[in-house]
Amino acid sequence: MASRFNVVAACVAIAAAPDALRAQPDQQEFRLVTPPLSISREQIRPPADALPVPDGFSREQIVHGDRVFHGEAANGQCSVCHGIDGKGTANGNDLTAGMFVWSDGSVSQLKRTILHNMAVAPGMDGDLRPADIDAVAAYVWAISHRSP
Numbered sequence: 001m002a003s004r005f006n007v008v009a010a011c012v013a014i015a016a017a018p019d020a021l022r023a024q025p026d027q028q029e030f031r032l033v034t035p036p037l038s039i040s041r042e043q044i045r046p047p048a049d050a051l052p053v054p055d056g057f058s059r060e061q062i063v064h065g066d067r068v069f070h071g072e073a074a075n076g077q078c079s080v081c082h083g084i085d086g087k088g089t090a091n092g093n094d095l096t097a098g099m100f101v102w103s104d105g106s107v108s109q110l111k112r113t114i115l116h117n118m119a120v121a122p123g124m125d126g127d128l129r130p131a132d133i134d135a136v137a138a139y140v141w142a143i144s145h146r147s148p
């Protein structure tokens, strides 16, 4: 209930503010309630050799997907938007939370999402060949299935 009290207190404070202050709201100090999603957080690259491997895929594919994701193979651009740690930036969402907007998070559906991205924005994700797409889809599955 502390937060509700704070809201009430803030309303009382605004109501009690001098008329001049309320008449010029752009001159009031602007303070964010929560910090914006920060890309300046410490972004730790997940260890590709310790990530889980989805059924039907190999460790080599996870390692290759990690390289694609981080721009070390196939000119992959994923980490530019989704973060080195995959936890997102202002330009791409968190891929590690295990919750996906566009699929159930299975490798095959992640692959479909990536193919769709590539169809609507050719070249934006990198120069991906089929083997790169399989690997990076398996990698996204892996970073979304890490044990805490």
Ligand code: HEC
Pocket (backbone or CB within 6 Å): 069, 076, 077, 078, 079, 080, 081, 082, 091, 092, 093, 095, 099, 100, 101, 102, 103, 110, 113, 114, 117, 124, 125, 126, 136, 137, 140
């Ligand atoms: C130019 C920035 C950008 C790049 C590069 C990029 N993405 Fe994304 N990606 C986005 C944004 C933004 C969304 C969210 C789109 C939406 O919700 O409509 C997204 C969505 C996704 C999703 C779906 C997430 C969900 O919740 O369903 C996956 C999976 C994904 N990206 C993987 C990748 C992979 C893998 C790469 C590299 C091959 C990549 N992205 C490169 C910006 C980017």
